[in-house]
Amino acid sequence: MTNKLIDEIRDALDSRLVTSDELFDESVSKAYKYQDKFNCFVTILDKKKEKKGNTVLQGIPYALKDNISTKGILTTASSNILKDYIPLYDATVYKKLMEAGAVLMGKTVLDELAMGGTGTTGHTGVVRNPWNEKRMIGGSSAGSAAAVALGIVPFALGSDTGDSIRKPAAYGGVVGYKPTYGRISRYGLFAFASSLDHMGLFARSVKDVSYVMDIIKGHDDRDMTSLPDEDISYVDNLDNDVKGKKLFYIKEAVEIDNDSEELKLILDNFYKAIDECKSLGMEVVEVSFRKDLLEAIYPSYMCISCAEATSNNSNLTGIPFGYRVEGNNVNEIMMKTRTEGFSELIKRRFVLGSYVLQKENQEKLFLNACRIRRLIVDNMNELFKEYDALIMPSAGDIAPLFGNVSDKLSDEYLILGNHLAIGNFGGFPSISIPSGFVNDMPVSVNITGRAKEDYLVLNMASKLEEALGFKGQVKVDE
Amino acid sequence: MNKYIPVIGLEVHCELKSNSKNFSTAKNDEGEANTNLSVVDIGYPGILPVVNKEAVRKSLMVALALNCEIPKRLSFDRKNYYYPDLPKGYQITQFGNPIGTKGYVMINVDGVEKKITIQDTHLEEDTANMDHLSNYSLIDYNRAGVPLLETVTDPCINSSKEAIAYLEALRNIFLYLGVSDARADLGQIRVDVNVSLKREKDSELGTRVEMKNINSFTTVKEAIDVEIKRQTDILEAGGVIEQETRRYDEVNKCTHFMRGKVDAIDYKYYREPNIPEITLTDNFINSIKKVMPVLEYERKIKYTNEYGISTVDAGTLTKNKKLSDYFEDIISYGASPKDTSNIIVGFLLGYLNKNNKNISDIDITASDFSDIIKMMTDGKISNKQVKDIFTKSLDENINLLEVAKSIGTQISDKEEIRRIINEVFKENTKVIEDYKNGKNVNGFIMGLVMKKTGGKVNPGITNMVLKEELEKL
Structure with missing residues (x-):
């Protein structure tokens, strides 16, 4: 049952074909069953009595990425430095879901501190792709993506700083949504790069995403960057006619001088999706975008995110809370704690972040990266005056094999592999939905729309999802 | 160097x-x-x-x-x-x-x-x-x-x-x-x-x-x-x-x-x-400006320029906001700013200092304070009486105006003073003789008048009336 859509689960609950306890047990037993092979979870929970929320989510189990603060429940951010950390407070999203009657069943594995895109750097081990365990699921919200793809839960929350929801969703053949910046409160989300961080979620249909969004969105007095409440239901606007909506894709991103058969198939799949859009009455146009800016996405993303990450993670010193390595004085305690608590990859990012923020480098590196971000966003907003959304392949590849990924920049897939960060630069609502298979692995298209127009992005995605025919897709084992 | x-x-x-x-x-x-x-x-x-x-x-x-x-x-x-x-x-x-x-x-x-x-x-x-x-x-x-x-x-x-x-x-x-x-x-x-x-x-x-x-x-x-x-x-x-x-x-x-x-x-x-x-x-910003009090520097300028208070006294009054607020409160009831300042700086602060108290320990209302200053300005009571009234009121924690009543107000009516002086003359015939013999008795008679009235007569007026009466002899 947990591998079904929310409407079906709701019906089953309401007509007493299943109880929330049974759903929970099913979810947890699946979680245990797949844990050795796929490693979705840091913590699998016991059932607690759920609140009466009288919402569509009443009694339905779900999972949270393990960088979302849950009072009294271990929250590790998949890092050794927080391996025993039990928060004293609840994240706003968790509170809202609790109030709605949804039942938390587990905390999912991520790339350490949400930094990384492979799902391989969590302190409890590698997360594997449900469609092929020799392949990655991608990250950083690796466990949440895999848990939804495996049918353990109908939805799971994640966070997205560069593409950390939408990329693993694409590799895992599920829907991944990152709303407008400020639409969901970040209070309680362990900060990676605050100006780029978004809460978001995975589900198996755009409608399910919308059900959850309608509950967790909204203004939060604890998050000054959260948007004012809007008087609109996303679920109620999914069936609006999309005829006449105008989409564009970026010419420079799909124009690749490369004879990879896989990439050709991915692009073929993308063009098929475009045909579906057209048959829905939408207009799709190829648009040229400054190539130098597109190529600067990854480096400027790294500059900004590492800089903010260095500062955001300066609280992890072992002094007021968390893992501590003893030393002869406070400086030694902080130094040893951080040296032992973080993996090499994380320390590398911190060094990078500190470097670009240093007085003598800040202007040239950090502030120039911020300027590039601004230029890209300005260009996007200019295009959004004419077009309703950007449509692109979610990724330039299928889920990579383990061992095939390095942290180095790659010239080949540069633009197609990194364009999703545009959504974080501008805080644009952005969704990845399954669009078929290439070499037996799921592929996906992404729709990114105007800031604050979440309902429209979900509306268009829902229509396209229907046309593509992968709604409710789940990896059925054996 | x-x-x-x-x-x-x-x-x-x-x-x-x-x-x-x-x-x-x-x-x-x-x-x-x-x-x-x-x-x-x-x-x-x-x-x-x-x-x-x-x-x-x-x-x-x-x-x-x-x-x-x-x-x-x-x-x-x-x-x-x-x-x-x-x-x-x-x-x-x-x-x-x-x-x-x-x-x-x-x-x-x-x-x-x-x-x-x-x-x-x-x-x-x-x-x-x-x-x-x-x-x-x-x-x-x-x-x-x-x-x-x-x-x-x-x-x-x-x-x-x-x-x-x-x-x-x-x-x-x-x-x-x-x-x-x-x-x-x-x-x-x-x-x-x-x-x-x-x-x-x-x-x-x-x-x-x-x-x-x-x-x-x-x-x-x-x-x-x-x-x-x-x-x-x-x-x-x-x-x-x-x-x-x-x-x-x-x-x-x-x-x-x-x-x-x-x-x-x-x-x-x-x-x-x-x-x-x-x-x-x-x-x-304007809503903040509206509720901002006048500050030390501006008050000091106002006290010297508008009220004619000396720079030093104005400085003393404004050094402490509570004191300055109290002062302004008192004069808002009509007391002369300069007389008020004289009593505060010339007496009250000394009293407080001597008794290890500060301005917040005083519970004399600004309106009572003002009434006493007004009496002084109108010549109804002397500067000395004001100090006595304050001292008694503060020492014994009695309402200022009640103390003023019990101590009585100054006698400054010319005819009343003339009557008292003549009584003193009658009671002290020896002094009259001394006067007639060319002795300066003014100071001595003033003392007798003060003693007789408990110091309540206005010294200036008494002195003037005394001269007139002595000339009549």
């Missing part, structure tokens, strides 16, 4: 009063160690800051009082460094766009007015309080996140005397505005001092030396004087001043090297991403 001019700049940190902290909902209060704190103050993962509007309002008051330019939009920055008293690993402060810039404060040193220019005043959060013991340290997070306003002068102060005058003027601004209790002994005001020397003819400033976290004005004065002497000695011996941070040693009255220029920390300032820019509307 070269003459060196000291050039001093001051950075004053002042803790603001507020219900909650600058960026969290925890109480802004000392309390038992580690009781007033929230997850935000300790920097737990996932927390976010929310700006305290009251702290912004109070900071704007100070910025306006310092005649600063106010930005259209408010923004905050992060100052990054590692220390256990800074739980987040960064302090939220204002680096590029402070809440007030380019202001000034007027000071008066030995009768000479001087404008001290303010570089900026900016709102930030305080750190936790640390106690370093022999082999361990204690951290109290109650102070972490308390709103802290840092006011930075230009290097335009030229003596320790000026520095103290500025600090006192600034503290009075805080007190007049009611934004802080500004008690240095409780660490509510902490001062960083930087000192350099330049030759009289040089336009370039010398190399500056900084001394951090001094928490009494007396110590600031000492530290400046000691540091001026140290630098002068070095320069006169042909040495060079190094840019460094030194610590003032109160016990040995000297400064010690802490860290040099090469060890300076790069704070890697950058914009706080969790606080969007806040627009400061004209409406908001």
Whole structure:
């Protein structure tokens, strides 16, 4: 049952074909069953009595990425430095879901501190792709993506700083949504790069995403960057006619001088999706975008995110809370704690972040990266005056094999592999939905729309999802 | 020998009063160690800051009082460094766009007015309080996140005397505005001092030396004087001043090297991403201006120019806002400002001082106070009687007007006095004879009249009537 859509689960609950306890047990037993092979979870929970929320989510189990603060429940951010950390407070999203009657069943594995895109750097081990365990699921919200793809839960929350929801969703053949910046409160989300961080979620249909969004969105007095409440239901606007909506894709991103058969198939799949859009009455146009800016996405993303990450993670010193390595004085305690608590990859990012923020480098590196971000966003907003959304392949590849990924920049897939960060630069609502298979692995298209127009992005995605025919897709084992 | 001019700049940190902290909902209060704190103050993962509007309002008051330019939009920055008293690993402060810039404060040193220019005043959060013991340290997070306003002068102060005058003027601004209790002994005001020397003819400033976290004005004065002497000695011996941070040693009255220029920390300032820019509307600024009290400097000018009170007395009255408010309250009931000032400065403050009391201990209403002053001005009671009335009222805690009634009012009616004088004449025939024999008896008779009336007669009128009556004899 947990591998079904929310409407079906709701019906089953309401007509007493299943109880929330049974759903929970099913979810947890699946979680245990797949844990050795796929490693979705840091913590699998016991059932607690759920609140009466009288919402569509009443009694339905779900999972949270393990960088979302849950009072009294271990929250590790998949890092050794927080391996025993039990928060004293609840994240706003968790509170809202609790109030709605949804039942938390587990905390999912991520790339350490949400930094990384492979799902391989969590302190409890590698997360594997449900469609092929020799392949990655991608990250950083690796466990949440895999848990939804495996049918353990109908939805799971994640966070997205560069593409950390939408990329693993694409590799895992599920829907991944990152709303407008400020639409969901970040209070309680362990900060990676605050100006780029978004809460978001995975589900198996755009409608399910919308059900959850309608509950967790909204203004939060604890998050000054959260948007004012809007008087609109996303679920109620999914069936609006999309005829006449105008989409564009970026010419420079799909124009690749490369004879990879896989990439050709991915692009073929993308063009098929475009045909579906057209048959829905939408207009799709190829648009040229400054190539130098597109190529600067990854480096400027790294500059900004590492800089903010260095500062955001300066609280992890072992002094007021968390893992501590003893030393002869406070400086030694902080130094040893951080040296032992973080993996090499994380320390590398911190060094990078500190470097670009240093007085003598800040202007040239950090502030120039911020300027590039601004230029890209300005260009996007200019295009959004004419077009309703950007449509692109979610990724330039299928889920990579383990061992095939390095942290180095790659010239080949540069633009197609990194364009999703545009959504974080501008805080644009952005969704990845399954669009078929290439070499037996799921592929996906992404729709990114105007800031604050979440309902429209979900509306268009829902229509396209229907046309593509992968709604409710789940990896059925054996 | 070269003459060196000291050039001093001051950075004053002042803790603001507020219900909650600058960026969290925890109480802004000392309390038992580690009781007033929230997850935000300790920097737990996932927390976010929310700006305290009251702290912004109070900071704007100070910025306006310092005649600063106010930005259209408010923004905050992060100052990054590692220390256990800074739980987040960064302090939220204002680096590029402070809440007030380019202001000034007027000071008066030995009768000479001087404008001290303010570089900026900016709102930030305080750190936790640390106690370093022999082999361990204690951290109290109650102070972490308390709103802290840092006011930075230009290097335009030229003596320790000026520095103290500025600090006192600034503290009075805080007190007049009611934004802080500004008690240095409780660490509510902490001062960083930087000192350099330049030759009289040089336009370039010398190399500056900084001394951090001094928490009494007396110590600031000492530290400046000691540091001026140290630098002068070095320069006169042909040495060079190094840019460094030194610590003032109160016990040995000297400064010690802490860290040099090469060890300076790069704070890697950058914009706080969790606080969007806040627009400061004209409406908001005007609503603050409306409720701002008239400050010490302006009151002093008013007292001397409008009320004809001496500069010294005006200074005394305005030094303490409570006293100045009390004074203004009294004259609002119609009492003569100058007579009121004379009684307050000439008598009341002395009385309080002698009895180890302060102005808040007085519970005489301004209206009663005014009534007594009015009687004095109208000649109904003498200056001496006023003092007696106040003394009795304060000593015995009796209502001022009741005391006045019991002591009785002054006799200034000419005919009444004439009657009393004639009675005295009748009772003392010997004196009349002495007078007729050419003896000066005026003083003696005045004494008899005073004795007879318990000192209630108006001495001037009595003297005049006495002369008339003696001539009649």
